[in-house]
Amino acid sequence: METCVYCLQIIRIRVKNIQGYGRNTTTTPLLQDLGSYLFGNLHQLAGSALPHNRLRDLTRIYGPVMGIQLGQVPALVISSPEAAKEVMKIQDVQFANRPLVLATKMVAYNGNDILVGVYGDQWRQLRKICTLELLSAKRVQSFKAVREEEVLNFVGFLHSKAETPVNLTHLLFALSNTVIARTSIGKKCKSQDALLRIMDDLIEASAGFSLADMFPSFKFLKYITGDKSRFEIWHRELDQILLKKL
Numbered sequence: 001m002e003t004c005v006y007c008l009q010i011i012r013i014r015v016k017n018i019q020g021y022g023r024n025t026t027t028t029p030l031l032q033d034l035g036s037y038l039f040g041n042l043h044q045l046a047g048s049a050l051p052h053n054r055l056r057d058l059t060r061i062y063g064p065v066m067g068i069q070l071g072q073v074p075a076l077v078i079s080s081p082e083a084a085k086e087v088m089k090i091q092d093v094q095f096a097n098r099p100l101v102l103a104t105k106m107v108a109y110n111g112n113d114i115l116v117g118v119y120g121d122q123w124r125q126l127r128k129i130c131t132l133e134l135l136s137a138k139r140v141q142s143f144k145a146v147r148e149e150e151v152l153n154f155v156g157f158l159h160s161k162a163e164t165p166v167n168l169t170h171l172l173f174a175l176s177n178t179v180i181a182r183t184s185i186g187k188k189c190k191s192q193d194a195l196l197r198i199m200d201d202l203i204e205a206s207a208g209f210s211l212a213d214m215f216p217s218f219k220f221l222k223y224i225t226g227d228k229s230r231f232e233i234w235h236r237e238l239d240q241i242l243l244k245k246l
Contacts, residue, residue, distance in 0.1 A: 039071060040068065040069025040070055040071055040072070040073075041068040041069050041070070042070065042071060042214070044058065044068075051209070055068075055077050055079070056079060058077070059077060059079040064078065064079045064080035064082070064083045065077075065078060065079075065080075065083050066079070070209065070214050071211075071213075071214030071215045072214065072215055072216060072217060073099070073213065073214055073216070093119070096119035097118055097119050098111075098116050098117075098118075099213075100116075100118070101206075101210065101213045102210060102212050102213055102222055102227055102228070102231060103202065103205065103206045103210075103231060104116040106228070106231035106232060106235055107202060107231055107234055107235045107238065113126070114126040114127060114130060143179075143182075143183040146179060146182050146183055147179055150175060150178050150179050150182070151175070154171065154175045157171070158171075170196060170200075173196050173199065173200075174192060174196060177189060177192055177195060177196065178192070181245070185245055189241070189245060190244070191241045191244060194237065194241060195238075195241050198234050198237055198238055198241075201230075201234060202234055205227070205230065205231075210225075210227060211225055212225060212227050212228075
């Protein structure tokens with residue numbers, strides 16, 4: 001929180017400098033316009049521990065299709081089944097691209113994968129390979145025994161720990177990772193604990209709002225917040241694990 005406040009103060013100082021060095025002025029329409037450009041609707045989300053609940057409340061006022069400004073980044077909030085169908089099914093190609101945020105740039109090889117890749121020829125080729133070679137009905141059926149064995153082991157472990165608390169989230173991640181590893185490379189991942197730790201860290205870091213993503217014109221934010229160094233460390237660790245697997 002202290003880092004966020006510090007960074008916002010730097011942004012405020014920079015905005016004041018845009019008005020002109022040495023002016024003895026108070027808030028002006030220009031500064032208000034710049035403030036709206038920089039901060040957008042962030043003040044309407046401030047103070048909420050669950051931003052999605054706050055967005056839900058705002059859509060009840062402004063409608064099921066609501067445009068907002070997250071810092072310098074425009075966003076569209078969809079909150080009705082009809083609007084969701086329009087975006088995700090009818091007009092899905094128009095909304096296929098995902099924002100290339102700092103996490104995907106640094107960890108997902110600049111977004112060059114099927115999960116967060118930009119919609120285009122490369123992405124369609126990746127999807128084709130996955131659909132025909134990895135996720136075809138015949139290929140999925142061929143790994144049925146692996147899935148059943150791992151699920152049986154999972155249920156057996158839960159049964160043995162019936163009287164003690166367990167981290168179910170961690171166990172489900174481990175189950176998924178084991179099944180994927182065995183079906184893709186034929187063996188379990190020896191660095192599973194390290195991989196799960198990195199994935200937990202990445203999910204936690206990517207779940208909230210990032211100042212570097214909301215204010216892309218301020219290149220220094222990714223250094224001040226420490227996001228760049230953290231993502232670089234996780235990227236190197238993931239690379240080492242993947243190289244050992246391959």
